[in-house]
Amino acid sequence: MTAYVLELRQRFTPLQNRYDVVGVDAASAETPLGYAEQKRFSLKEKVTFWSSADRSQVVFTLGARNLFEIAGTYDVHGDDGRPLATISKDLMSSFLRSTYKVEHAGSPLVGQERSTVQAILRRALQVFSDVPWFLPIHFDFTDPSGAVVLTIERQMKLRDVYRVTVQDASLDWRVPAALAVTVDAFMNR
Numbered sequence: 001m002t003a004y005v006l007e008l009r010q011r012f013t014p015l016q017n018r019y020d021v022v023g024v025d026a027a028s029a030e031t032p033l034g035y036a037e038q039k040r041f042s043l044k045e046k047v048t049f050w051s052s053a054d055r056s057q058v059v060f061t062l063g064a065r066n067l068f069e070i071a072g073t074y075d076v077h078g079d080d081g082r083p084l085a086t087i088s089k090d091l092m093s094s095f096l097r098s099t100y101k102v103e104h105a106g107s108p109l110v111g112q113e114r115s116t117v118q119a120i121l122r123r124a125l126q127v128f129s130d131v132p133w134f135l136p137i138h139f140d141f142t143d144p145s146g147a148v149v150l151t152i153e154r155q156m157k158l159r160d161v162y163r164v165t166v167q168d169a170s171l172d173w174r175v176p177a178a179l180a181v182t183v184d185a186f187m188n189r
Helices: 116-128 174-186
Strands: 005-014 014-024 031-040 046-050 058-066 075-078 083-089 101-104 109-113 137-143 148-155 161-166
Touching: 005 109, 005 174, 014 046, 014 174, 031 058, 031 174, 046 174, 075 174, 083 174, 101 137, 101 174, 109 116, 109 148, 137 174, 148 174, 161 174
Parallel strands: none
Antiparallel strands: 005 014, 005 161, 014 031, 031 046, 046 058, 058 075, 075 083, 083 101, 101 109, 109 137, 137 148, 148 161
């Protein structure tokens, strides 16, 4: 049963990515939850989500742990600086399908690309060409028992839109929102 749904909507500008996080209820009514701008070409990634574009109140931050790292690790902090989660790319498992590990207040989660075939085809295309991947990329995040806790599905639209469906109501919405940004950043979107 779905506990809640978010959408991460990316807007492209020449020097930065802009993200909007929106809560979507069962009647498709939307509630703005956060806004962020990510500078491109920065040495150490950090994204601050604000309650609105006026940047008056921080909602959460997502920041790279190190300057240079083959398998990135990101820390998610709440508005009060309290750690909410750590997201890391599992380099070995990611050779076939991109894989992420999430440590948070609940049980750990592991997220993988849903389609092994698409993942392999995408990697093959990237070896021979600089053409961006045009098909949707979907991720399933599971708990240690294998139960799906959340899914991230890239929608087929002109701009990147990620629909995040969360099954566990106790999972702070900022963690799935940060996961969607991380997936977008790691997939070089």
